[in-house]
Amino acid sequence: MRQSDIYKLHQKYSHGKYKDKVLQIVWTHSLIVKNISLQIAENLEKEFGIKVDKNLIEAGALLHDIGFYDCFDDDYKKICQYVRHGKMGYDILIKEKISRKKARFALTHVGVGINKEQIEKEKIDFPKGNYVPISLEEEIVAYADNFHSKGHPGFNLFEESLEELNNINPDYGVIFKRFKEKFGLPDLKEMQNKYKKWHEEINEWVDSVK
Numbered sequence: 001m002r003q004s005d006i007y008k009l010h011q012k013y014s015h016g017k018y019k020d021k022v023l024q025i026v027w028t029h030s031l032i033v034k035n036i037s038l039q040i041a042e043n044l045e046k047e048f049g050i051k052v053d054k055n056l057i058e059a060g061a062l063l064h065d066i067g068f069y070d071c072f073d074d075d076y077k078k079i080c081q082y083v084r085h086g087k088m089g090y091d092i093l094i095k096e097k098i099s100r101k102k103a104r105f106a107l108t109h110v111g112v113g114i115n116k117e118q119i120e121k122e123k124i125d126f127p128k129g130n131y132v133p134i135s136l137e138e139e140i141v142a143y144a145d146n147f148h149s150k151g152h153p154g155f156n157l158f159e160e161s162l163e164e165l166n167n168i169n170p171d172y173g174v175i176f177k178r179f180k181e182k183f184g185l186p187d188l189k190e191m192q193n194k195y196k197k198w199h200e201e202i203n204e205w206v207d208s209v210k
C-alpha cells in the first residue's frame with residue numbers, strides 16, 4: 001500500500017472547520033509513529049536477527065489513527081470516548097476494503113491494547129473483546145505510539161506514558177514495561193529536533209482553538 005494512497009484516505013476522513021490542521025496533526029503523528037516503529041524493527045534485526053515485516057509496519061503505523069477524526073465534531077470538539085477511535089478506525093478500514101491484517105493496527109494500538117475487563121470497567125461503548133496486539137508488528141506500532149501525543153502534540157518520555165497507563169489500569173503498565181524489555185527505548189533526539197518548530201507552531205494553534 002503506497003503512502004500517497006493512505007494519505008488520500010486521511011484526507012477523506014478529516015472534516016470540519018479545521019480539517020487541514022487536524023489532518024496535519026494526525027498525519028505528522030502517523031509519520032512519527034512510523035519512524036519510531038521502523039527504528040525498533042531495525043534494532044530487532046541488528047541485535048537479535050529477528051526480522052519483522054517492515055512494509056506491514058509502515059502501513060499499520062500510517063493507518064492506525066484513521067478513526068481519530070470521527071471522535072470530533074466540525075469545531076474540533078471531542079464527541080466520543082477517545083478510546084473508541086481504535087475500533088472506529090478498524091471499522092472504517094474494513095469498509096474501505098483494507099485487509100484485516102492492516103486494519104488490526106487501528107483496533108489494537110490504543111494504549112497497549114484494551115482488554116475485555118477494561119471495556120466493562122470504563123463502560124466503553126463497543127462490543128466486548130480483547131483488542132490487544134498479537135503480532136510483533138502490532139506490538140511495535142502500539143508501543144511506538146505511546147512516545148508521541150496528538151492532543152497537545154509532543155513527544156512523551158517512557159515514564160510519562162507509563163504513569164498515564166498505570167493510572168488507567170496497572171496491568172497496562174506491566175505490559176508497557178514488558179514492551180520496553182523487548183523493544184528497548186527509541187532514540188527520539190533527531191526527531192525532537194526535526195519537529196521542534198512544527199510542535200511550537202501547531203500547539204499555538206491547538207491552544208487557540210481549545
Ligand SMILES: [Fe+2]
Binds near residue numbers: 033064
Ligand atoms: Fe496514534
